Amino acid sequence: MKTKRLMLGNEAVARGLYEAGVRFVSSYPGTPSTEITEYAAKYDEIYAEWAPNEKVALEAAMGAAVGGARAFCAMKHVGLNVAADPLFVASYTGINAGLLIAVADDPGMHSSQNEQDSRHYARAAKIPMLEPSDSQECLDFVKLAYDLSEKFDIPFILRTSTRIAHSQSLTELGEREEKPILPYEKNPAKYVMIPANARGRHVSLEERLAALREYAETSPVNKIERASDNKIGIITAGVSYVYAKECFGDTASYLKLGLVNPLPERLIREFAASVERVIVIEELDPVIEEQVRAMGIACDGKNLLPVVGEYSSALLAERLLGKKPETVRLDVQMPPRPPVLCPGCPHRGVYYILKKLKLTVSGDIGCYTLGAVAPLASIDTTFCMGASVSSLHGRNIAIGDEKTSVAVIGDSTFVHSGITGLINMVYNGSKSTVLILDNRITGMTGHQQNPCTGLTLKEKPAPELSLERLCAAVGVDEEHIRVVDPNKLDELEKTIKEELDSPCVSVIICRRPCALLKYVAKKKPYSIDENKCRACRACMRIACPAISVSENGKAKIDDALCTGCGLCTQMCRFDAICE
Amino acid sequence: MDSVKSILITGVGGQGTLLAARILGDAAIRSGYEAKVSEVHGMSQRGGSVVTYVRYGKSVVSPLICEGEADVILSFEVLEAARCLPYLKKGGVVVTSTQEINPMPVISGAAKYPGDLINQMKATGVRVISADALSIARAAGSIKASNVALIGLGADLFGFSHDVLYESIMSCVPEKAKAVNEAAFKGGLAAASQRHNL
Numbered sequence: 001m002k003t004k005r006l007m008l009g010n011e012a013v014a015r016g017l018y019e020a021g022v023r024f025v026s027s028y029p030g031t032p033s034t035e036i037t038e039y040a041a042k043y044d045e046i047y048a049e050w051a052p053n054e055k056v057a058l059e060a061a062m063g064a065a066v067g068g069a070r071a072f073c074a075m076k077h078v079g080l081n082v083a084a085d086p087l088f089v090a091s092y093t094g095i096n097a098g099l100l101i102a103v104a105d106d107p108g109m110h111s112s113q114n115e116q117d118s119r120h121y122a123r124a125a126k127i128p129m130l131e132p133s134d135s136q137e138c139l140d141f142v143k144l145a146y147d148l149s150e151k152f153d154i155p156f157i158l159r160t161s162t163r164i165a166h167s168q169s170l171t172e173l174g175e176r177e178e179k180p181i182l183p184y185e186k187n188p189a190k191y192v193m194i195p196a197n198a199r200g201r202h203v204s205l206e207e208r209l210a211a212l213r214e215y216a217e218t219s220p221v222n223k224i225e226r227a228s229d230n231k232i233g234i235i236t237a238g239v240s241y242v243y244a245k246e247c248f249g250d251t252a253s254y255l256k257l258g259l260v261n262p263l264p265e266r267l268i269r270e271f272a273a274s275v276e277r278v279i280v281i282e283e284l285d286p287v288i289e290e291q292v293r294a295m296g297i298a299c300d301g302k303n304l305l306p307v308v309g310e311y312s313s314a315l316l317a318e319r320l321l322g323k324k325p326e327t328v329r330l331d332v333q334m335p336p337r338p339p340v341l342c343p344g345c346p347h348r349g350v351y352y353i354l355k356k357l358k359l360t361v362s363g364d365i366g367c368y369t370l371g372a373v374a375p376l377a378s379i380d381t382t383f384c385m386g387a388s389v390s391s392l393h394g395r396n397i398a399i400g401d402e403k404t405s406v407a408v409i410g411d412s413t414f415v416h417s418g419i420t421g422l423i424n425m426v427y428n429g430s431k432s433t434v435l436i437l438d439n440r441i442t443g444m445t446g447h448q449q450n451p452c453t454g455l456t457l458k459e460k461p462a463p464e465l466s467l468e469r470l471c472a473a474v475g476v477d478e479e480h481i482r483v484v485d486p487n488k489l490d491e492l493e494k495t496i497k498e499e500l501d502s503p504c505v506s507v508i509i510c511r512r513p514c515a516l517l518k519y520v521a522k523k524k525p526y527s528i529d530e531n532k533c534r535a536c537r538a539c540m541r542i543a544c545p546a547i548s549v550s551e552n553g554k555a556k557i558d559d560a561l562c563t564g565c566g567l568c569t570q571m572c573r574f575d576a577i578c579e
Numbered sequence: 580m581d582s583v584k585s586i587l588i589t590g591v592g593g594q595g596t597l598l599a600a601r602i603l604g605d606a607a608i609r610s611g612y613e614a615k616v617s618e619v620h621g622m623s624q625r626g627g628s629v630v631t632y633v634r635y636g637k638s639v640v641s642p643l644i645c646e647g648e649a650d651v652i653l654s655f656e657v658l659e660a661a662r663c664l665p666y667l668k669k670g671g672v673v674v675t676s677t678q679e680i681n682p683m684p685v686i687s688g689a690a691k692y693p694g695d696l697i698n699q700m701k702a703t704g705v706r707v708i709s710a711d712a713l714s715i716a717r718a719a720g721s722i723k724a725s726n727v728a729l730i731g732l733g734a735d736l737f738g739f740s741h742d743v744l745y746e747s748i749m750s751c752v753p754e755k756a757k758a759v760n761e762a763a764f765k766g767g768l769a770a771a772s773q774r775h776n777l
Contacts (some may be wrong), residue, residue: 006604006614110619134615167642168604168616246641315646321656325647328703334662335690337682339592339627370625375687444625538686545626548681549688558680560713560722 007171011137012198014039016142021179024064026057029445031075031111032165033104054079068182074102080193092201094153096148108310117284123260129157129261131238221258246313287517344515344563351376360405364388387418402431412442412450428473440513486510523564532576583636590655595726600631604745607635619641644766674733710770720761733766
């Protein structure tokens with residue numbers, strides 16, 4: 001009997017890679033895609049690495065695939081923006097051994113700065129895209145993608161979303177099919193994308209897409225499920241299919257699209273003609289709907305359903321069937337519970353000082369984005385990975401804000417795309433100050449190694465990238481590369497003030513490991529001496545979740561949460577916080 | 580069990596809701612059901628409200644639980660239980676730890692933690708089973724086991740035998756934490772039976 005297991009969508013994708021004989025994986029972490037690569041790294045047969053960013057990862061995977069090894073690369077939706085440059089040329093060159101790119105969208109923005117719809121990339125870059133709706137399909141579609149990638153000489157994209165990536169469902173496991181490395185033959189007309197060659201490859205691409213469109217008409221992943229009557233026909237894909245099925249059950253017919261680019265036009269026409277009313281149900285943008293309408297087929301879709309946020313069966317029931325559930329609610333004001341910097345977080349002191357100095361803070365993407373939340377509330381802008389450094393440069397050249405502004409960026413994000421912004425600062429004579437919050441790990445995505453940590457994805461020792469030497473190498477004056485412990489507030493404040501006054505680019509490396517790292521020992525929790533506490537609330541200004549106010553107005557420390565980092569002791573003028 | 584059973588697990592990021600969900604998912608499979616477990620990773624794990632869904636039955640389509648659908652709300656924290664109350668099905672049960680964790684707006688003084696939430700939930704006619712899961716876990720040897728204590732507290736509501744739940748707990752927790760979790764599970768079961776006797 002075959003083994004069936006409850007598997008996370010991301011784990012099932014990794015299992016699919018294993019079974020498909022994939023040899024090479026290169027990715028950059030990003031919620032909700034991260035665990036694919038972590039699970040893939042557990043298979044000895046698969047080489048797996050963290051790359052500094054998604055562009056490097058995809059190019060590495062392209063190199064492996066053209067070289068003849070089945071290759072893979074995973075990223076979150078916004079990571080595909082970073083990898084877009086190689087993506088758009090990969091469809092032209094095609095591959096040798098199969099190449100698959102997994103991209104995980106985040107409708108509802110559980111952990112992202114936008115909710116872009118990656119299906120636009122499949123259409124724009126002319127790359128076929130598969131979209132699974134549970135863990136079993138994650139595994140099956142990965143294996144199918146490699147066969148099709150090699151058959152049609154084109155990379156494939158597997159699109160998931162948070163609820164597919166991070167839901168577990170039963171998955172049947174198979175065996176690995178070992179794929180020998182395919183011979184590489186020099187073929188500049190195919191792989192050297194100078195205009196003369198690219199013109200030919202564009203023609204070839206259109207021919208390959210035409211063949212794929214034909215394949216789509218009979219692909220086993222595009223399935224029709226018939227209801228007993230022909231009143232409603234739903235065209236859907238991915239997680240939207242399970243919401244639709246939960247809502248309509250067998251009262252509707254379904255055209256469930258596993259291949260969402262290119263679409264099967266004849267199949268869609270035939271399905272639409274067989275039902276009285278067509279509804280297109282897809283989260284985010286009307287990508288399928290617009291193509292269905294362009295075929296001249298009348299349908300419902302975004303006229304009834306939102307383009308914003310996550311769908312659910314309840315949302316469909318309300319919007320399409322006018323049904324609302326019976327619910328119980330308390331008539332009570334409930335304070336929200338936004339995510340916060342953890343107790344003992346090394347970023348906390350940095351934001352306290354930045355707020356105290358009333359600086360304009362150019363923020364970035366990572367745990368430290370939480371410095372934007374009240375009461376620390378010290379971040380002015382957060383755009384995308386690396387933008388803290390590059391946008392601060394623009395601000396300061398344009399309006400001369402060097403004395404009262406800084407950029408903050410994490411170690412992993414700095415290597416990802418902050419370094420190019422720093423090169424620009426040095427090259428173009430900026431006087432800005434950049435704080436690298438070096439917590440010795442990629443934090444928000446759940447502790448991934450990066451070039452600064454001295455370990456690879458497979459936990460093997462690696463050369464440790466020195467941020468000090470890197471900044472010096474791009475031309476930052478070594479006297480203005482400072483390293484401080486962000487938990488020493490006085491020293492941190494003094495250093496920031498000095499560097500704001502400096503006439504050149506400064507980098508302050510705030511170095512202290514993430515409090516959640518296993519090797520960071522929790523110290524004995526602190527407690528409040530009630531006799532000394534004057535209820536002045538100074539300790540509350542650092543916004544530590546372990547500190548709150550008792551009914552008598554005095555501070556109290558939750559010993560289950562306190563890590564003993566001691567930051568709060570520097571806030572108290574009455575020595576009321578003791579070990 | 581013909582219909583799908585929906586267990587909504589809620590708490591504060593970092594409290595161990597993911598492991599609780601995995602244990603219940605494992606117990607569902609051991610009991611011969613199909614199951615879907617939906618987790619949330621990333622930003623909300625940093626001390627924010629977290630919600631995890633476990634659904635099982637003969638056949639499960641959607642991994643999500645919508646308002647009015649949960650048979651059981653298993654909550655690590657009182658305010659989060661109250662926040663999720665609209666997800667409870669008519670006749671559903673709230674199982675909550677009595678632990679209260681102040682969210683940042685309360686810590687910073689911008690809002691107040693609402694008082695007496697457990698009684699307010701009961702006043703709506705909802706059945707609420709509550710116990711201090713943190714103390715049960717602490718007595719068992721580690722506050723990290725409060726998730727397993729909570730599973731013990733709700734053990735009779737899931738439709739699994741205690742033996743199956745026990746096996747699932749043992750298969751989902753690390754080797755060195757087995758004794759502590761066994762004690763926490765038993766502590767939760769004992770607290771639940773005390774509630775029955777009242």
